[in-house]
Amino acid sequence: MSTKKLGWRELPIGAIITTPGNSVEYKTGAWRALKPVYHKEKCVKCLLCWIHCPEPAIIRHEDDTIEIDYDYCKGCGICANVCPVKAIEMVMER
Amino acid sequence: MTEGRGKPVGLSGDLAVAYAVKQADVDVIAAYPITPQTIIVEKLAEYVNDGELNAAFVPVESEHSALSAVVGASLAGARVFTATASQGLALMYEILWIASGLRTTVVMALANRALSPNINIHCSHDDAYAARDAGWIQFFAENVQEAYDLTLLAFRVSEDKKVLFPSIINLDGFILSHSLERLLVLDDKEVKEFLPPKEPVNPIDPDNPKTYGPLDLYDYYIEHKRQQAEHFKASYPRILELMREFSEFAGREYKPIKTYGLEDAEVAIMILGSSAGTARYVARKLRAKGEKVGVISLTLYRPFPVNELLEAVKGLKALAVMDRSYSFGSPGAQLFMDVTAALINAKEKPLMFNVIYGLGGRDLMPDHIVQVFEMAKQVAKEGEVKEAQVWVGVRE
Amino acid sequence: MEKELKLIKSIKEIPIREDFAPGHRLCTGCGIPQLVRMVLKAIPGPKVVVNATGCLEVATTIFPYTSWKVPWVHNAFENAAATASGIEAAFRILEKKRGIKRPKIIVFGGDGGTFDIGLQALSGALERGHDLIYICYDNEAYMNTGIQRSSATPKGAATTTSPAGRVIPGKLERKKDLIGIAVAHGVKYAATMNPAYPIDMYNKIVKAASIEGPTVLHYFTPCPTGWRADPSKSIEIARLAVLTRIWPLYEYEDGKYKINVLVKKPRPVEEYFKLQGRFRHLLDPKNKWLLEEIKRDIEENWRRLLRLAGIEE
Numbered sequence: 115m116s117t118k119k120l121g122w123r124e125l126p127i128g129a130i131i132t133t134p135g136n137s138v139e140y141k142t143g144a145w146r147a148l149k150p151v152y153h154k155e156k157c158v159k160c161l162l163c164w165i166h167c168p169e170p171a172i173i174r175h176e177d178d179t180i181e182i183d184y185d186y187c188k189g190c191g192i193c194a195n196v197c198p199v200k201a202i203e204m205v206m207e208r
Numbered sequence: 209m210t211e212g213r214g215k216p217v218g219l220s221g222d223l224a225v226a227y228a229v230k231q232a233d234v235d236v237i238a239a240y241p242i243t244p245q246t247i248i249v250e251k252l253a254e255y256v257n258d259g260e261l262n263a264a265f266v267p268v269e270s271e272h273s274a275l276s277a278v279v280g281a282s283l284a285g286a287r288v289f290t291a292t293a294s295q296g297l298a299l300m301y302e303i304l305w306i307a308s309g310l311r312t313t314v315v316m317a318l319a320n321r322a323l324s325p326n327i328n329i330h331c332s333h334d335d336a337y338a339a340r341d342a343g344w345i346q347f348f349a350e351n352v353q354e355a356y357d358l359t360l361l362a363f364r365v366s367e368d369k370k371v372l373f374p375s376i377i378n379l380d381g382f383i384l385s386h387s388l389e390r391l392l393v394l395d396d397k398e399v400k401e402f403l404p405p406k407e408p409v410n411p412i413d414p415d416n417p418k419t420y421g422p423l424d425l426y427d428y429y430i431e432h433k434r435q436q437a438e439h440f441k442a443s444y445p446r447i448l449e450l451m452r453e454f455s456e457f458a459g460r461e462y463k464p465i466k467t468y469g470l471e472d473a474e475v476a477i478m479i480l481g482s483s484a485g486t487a488r489y490v491a492r493k494l495r496a497k498g499e500k501v502g503v504i505s506l507t508l509y510r511p512f513p514v515n516e517l518l519e520a521v522k523g524l525k526a527l528a529v530m531d532r533s534y535s536f537g538s539p540g541a542q543l544f545m546d547v548t549a550a551l552i553n554a555k556e557k558p559l560m561f562n563v564i565y566g567l568g569g570r571d572l573m574p575d576h577i578v579q580v581f582e583m584a585k586q587v588a589k590e591g592e593v594k595e596a597q598v599w600v601g602v603r604e
Numbered sequence: 605m606e607k608e609l610k611l612i613k614s615i616k617e618i619p620i621r622e623d624f625a626p627g628h629r630l631c632t633g634c635g636i637p638q639l640v641r642m643v644l645k646a647i648p649g650p651k652v653v654v655n656a657t658g659c660l661e662v663a664t665t666i667f668p669y670t671s672w673k674v675p676w677v678h679n680a681f682e683n684a685a686a687t688a689s690g691i692e693a694a695f696r697i698l699e700k701k702r703g704i705k706r707p708k709i710i711v712f713g714g715d716g717g718t719f720d721i722g723l724q725a726l727s728g729a730l731e732r733g734h735d736l737i738y739i740c741y742d743n744e745a746y747m748n749t750g751i752q753r754s755s756a757t758p759k760g761a762a763t764t765t766s767p768a769g770r771v772i773p774g775k776l777e778r779k780k781d782l783i784g785i786a787v788a789h790g791v792k793y794a795a796t797m798n799p800a801y802p803i804d805m806y807n808k809i810v811k812a813a814s815i816e817g818p819t820v821l822h823y824f825t826p827c828p829t830g831w832r833a834d835p836s837k838s839i840e841i842a843r844l845a846v847l848t849r850i851w852p853l854y855e856y857e858d859g860k861y862k863i864n865v866l867v868k869k870p871r872p873v874e875e876y877f878k879l880q881g882r883f884r885h886l887l888d889p890k891n892k893w894l895l896e897e898i899k900r901d902i903e904e905n906w907r908r909l910l911r912l913a914g915i916e917e
Contacts, residue, residue, distance in 0.1 A: 191836025
């Protein structure tokens with residue numbers, strides 16, 4: 115997370131943000147109470163979890179398997195819920 | 209003022225503004241009709257539909273949408289124009305602040321008209337003053353020539369990389385907007401030289417994506433405002449430079465402040481808009497009789513020309529600040545508050561009082577001006593202001 | 605990167621590239637990001653997004669962070685359509701005058717910024733025929749300011765300004781018909797979209813983007829926070845909305861209506877209501893009259909759509 119806050123002289127003019135997608139510096143993974151665990155062996159590569167994830171915190175690989183991005187996953191559980199073969203399991207975040 | 213360059217024509221204020229906008233080769237016009245600005249919008253629609261002006265004319269469904277649309281268009285990199293008056297400006301109010309904060313280059317003609325109630329289509333400066341805090345550059349035209357010239361200047365000023373703030377050209381409703389006056393219009397080619405196409409700063413560009421108008425929490429808002437404030441202040445010398453450039457280009461002098469008779473005046477009137485002409489006419493007659501009177505008017509109202517005013521009032525014993533508007537519950541009407549704040553710390557400043565006049569199109573007659581000069585002379589003689597605020601031209 | 609608009613048959617065909625970055629502050633289980641991700645994937649080439657004030661705008665652009673990797677403009681609450689009109693007009697004329705390439709213009713507004721305060725601007729933009737895609741993400745209340753009712757709030761729902769009180773049990777007014785309003789303005793394409801039907805959703809975005817002129821998409825947006833629902837059940841709730849016929853999935857294209865999911869045997873609306881705190885009071889016997897009214901409304905609306913689609917009952 116960016117800790118240095120700019121003074122008025124250094125800020126971009128017109129209050130705009132010039133760094134697209136830099137929200138990635140803010141790790142919303144800290145919000146989680148529950149966390150999804152991916153059981154790759156069960157996965158049928160339907161990609162429903164990928165398309166429904168709100169962050170997105172599910173990375174789609176070349177072979178259509180997925181990977182959870184725990185930096186941003188808020189633990190909503192939609193992925194576990196939409197998975198047709200229960201390849202994702204929600205467990206308590208320790 | 210010297211006549212300067214151009215071809216003599218007869219146009220009303222509204223038509224002159226429209227002509228200037230056409231010569232400026234504007235890209236996007238979004239405006240909603242409201243008396244007394246309607247002729248500007250109608251003429252521009254005519255120019256576009258006749259193929260004389262290559263612009264997108266967006267017939268928006270309200271003034272709020274008019275300003276919103278030109279803000280968007282300005283961010284996209286276009287040269288933009290809108291016009292309104294009175295209630296229309298009031299409806300745009302929310303967006304005025306956004307237009308300035310996002311550093312758009314919107315140019316707006318304001319055909320000054322009174323705010324309701326009661327509904328009145330004639331001249332007051334309510335609408336001009338309503339915008340004064342929002343971060344727009346504001347010019348006041350005294351006659352149709354100035355309305356034309358200042359419109360051209362406004363595009364140049366707003367789009368200048370050392371400025372980048374929207375601007376308003378004020379022209380008195382009906383008195384200037386609808387009155388036919390003789391003026392000199394510049395040649396199309398010359399205007400194109402003075403006003404090359406807009407070179408946008410940070411325009412919307414899919415190859416260079418930016419986020420415009422994000423949310424600020426308490427950790428950034430004040431820094432953003434400070435930056436806007438400092439930049440607005442810093443734009444002042446650049447505006448003066450551009451006024452000088454225009455003066456050379458057109459052969460007519462434009463300065464932020466106009467003074468008449470102040471070399472030796474003991475009392476003076478300060479007044480904005482077309483009435484300045486009336487005041488000067490009366491002052492000339494009185495001076496011919498040996499009276500030491502003067503007139504101050506502003507061509508540039510925002511940023512307020514503090515130093516020029518401090519200089520102008522040196523030696524004055526009394527100054528009547530005339531406002532064509534009213535601010536309920538305030539220590540004085542709007543221009544009075546501006547002037548007194550500007551002069552508060554001056555070692556040398558005149559006694560000042562406020563005169564309310566002309567609301568809703570009530571004519572300011574030469575007799576009224578004589579009356580005000582008399583009041584000022586009385587104040588100078590007595591060495592005190594007994595009545596801080598008076599009204600002229602009102603049936604008691 | 606995809607260069608063309610393409611209809612799809614399976615989720616696998618949806619492009620991988622993300623133009624919407626995580627790290628935004630939308631609620632856990634929010635239905636909005638799925639819409640945004642889909643829209644940015646379905647529409648190739650240069651794009652500009654115009655966003656009205658609301659959940660999406662606020663949560664994705666808290667200075668100095670932005671989740672947007674495309675140009676994104678926020679002006680005010682009620683003027684997204686007007687701002688977009690100005691941007692569209694600008695790019696049109698700049699293309700003519702200076703050869704600048706015209707991007708696709710996408711407008712996102714919540715139900716607040718569309719149905720209520722933004723309706724005038726939307727109406728103006730549709731009437732003038734600007735080339736843009738207007739997408740309303742409808743979470744059925746002014747969620748960003750704390751769950752106050754909008755004219756998109758369904759009948760019976762409890763919100764903070766239409767609470768399920770002892771005397772008045774929730775919102776008594778019906779939901780405005782956005783598709784009907786769009787059609788009345790003469791748009792060539794308007795459709796409802798639902799996250800539980802992602803392929804239908806993707807293809808509708810593609811269709812809207814292929815049309816020159818204004819199009820309107822109305823997206824069902826699950827809101828766990830405002831609806832008092834389990835975030836993990838967002839998609840299940842979305843599917844039930846369609847299967848109970850309370851939120852039909854249909855489209856209007858060139859004068860013809862088509863119901864995309866023709867629900868032959870509707871699920872009882874109670875199944876949909878019991879998953880959401882905003883509706884639970886409707887299952888109370890003392891509110892039975894309102895529940896019956898809602899069921900009649902659902903049936904009436906369904907028959908109306910069947911008629912429009914030219915389907916015999």
